[in-house]
Amino acid sequence: MWNRIWLYVYFTWFHPMLKWVLRRATGKCELLRICCNSYTKTGHKTKDIENALKTSKLRTFQRMVVDDDLNISEAIKYTMSIKDISPKIYPEFSSTLKASLRQISGYSSLVRDIEALKKEKYSSANQSHEKSLQKLWDLMMPNTKLDQRITKQWGELGFQGDDPATDFRGMGILGLDNLVFFAENYNGEARQTMIHSQHPTLWYSYAIVGINLTSLVYDLLKDGLLREHFYYTITGEPAIYHFHRIYCQVFTEFDRFWFAEKPKSVMEFGSVRDKFEKKVVGLLMKNDNAILHNNYTGMS
Template structure:
């Protein structure tokens, strides 16, 4: 539950005060990753909040339910507005053209799955879809351990790093994809430990930051990398998109976590940190992915020192090998 004293709640009111006052944070939020804020959507603007304010939801969701929703949500209107490909600009774009370093072309069999990712990122939250509300409740309950809090609206959302009483208003830059990826990060056994570590850091008295909003920023950065085709090689090798894309999102979050923790960053530094992370992950996608794998292997080794398979150093010549045994959201899962 939220405290009425913002100064006593580093994860809530005080963090959000920084969000409103920090020029650096405002600048990074203005990055044109997916600009839905200029669009008027009835799902965001015409909802009768008063009729929903007392809605109570008691059930949480599973990874299978999230995947089913991702695969089946209607996206025809959003598909007409996506921009799935963007030519790189600036220094890296110039170097790519000079030295013929353009990204590998995505296999045609994977284009529909990639396009669905972009379309879902344009799909707004709907208060009329009960499972979407369950998505939010699951995020709150799993992060805080408070199974009794099931209110759709309220100040309690600031506890986990949303900016106000209605978390849906923070999704306009990345749509439902922002919820999907945060749920994946929380629920997947491959990433849940890292999620807990990052969430714990977000509550630190000095290094606190708004966890949920930061996750949405990471989704936005990941979408930009996807749009520039920088993950195509990994998609082709693993023969899937969403599995690799979710893993990459986690890998980007790991980069931010390491930078934030090791360099004693605070909310004042957030804009600069996000800009640096955005540059870093675009520069070397493979290294970012492998560092996430190393984190996973090190955690498994520490958790089970008697498991010989997790104590061995693993070298991959094909990044597709990474994803063969990873139990995360995969569109090919039945």
């Protein structure tokens, strides 16, 4: 409660007053001061620029943070015009703001693209979907031939029924894409994780858990908790590839977490998953750089 009151007071009274004082003292607006300052990491600068845009009284600036189709060139021209920033006096302003807007706008574009994959339902009539599913099997079970499309063999990969198509309902094709990316790009780690999931007493359903973790990473993205991670680790716009990499890391870390927790049975999955999610969110919110560090070399 007190934290909310402080934030309200800060952004309603203190922050605007501070900006006014600094502008009078330096002759520079907040965005210009940020762009002219030297930062050890680009991510810090992008974060400060994003906060400046969010807290601006101008809705045009506020929309720049959430616009997934932002015209960056026009946004820079508008900013320099409305803030009366001379390109001759401050030649670095345009390129600096452009770099940060690419990251900010890129995040919104990524959310849009991931949403589209999530909404795309798996269809057995779609040959692209079917090929991806077959590819998952071939990558994870290279020494075992799939007898037919609908078969109990899918249970070996941790699907619930004879037809995996029914298991992708919640996350759509995004759930399958994540599983395939993990299997294709980090095959050793993916297959090792699957082997772990078949433990005689600490077992869990590999594919079903994988789809569930897609939901977790999707929520982190949609809630903005991955913004700063991408600001600090990627130059330019984050892409679906980067989302997949986060997923692979989260899956691997969950596998470690599951065995460290030693649940009595798979029925405790919900509580272990919730505990794991709190840990990940805590790392993203408490880490100075908001980065999920890789704990094994395969994903460095």
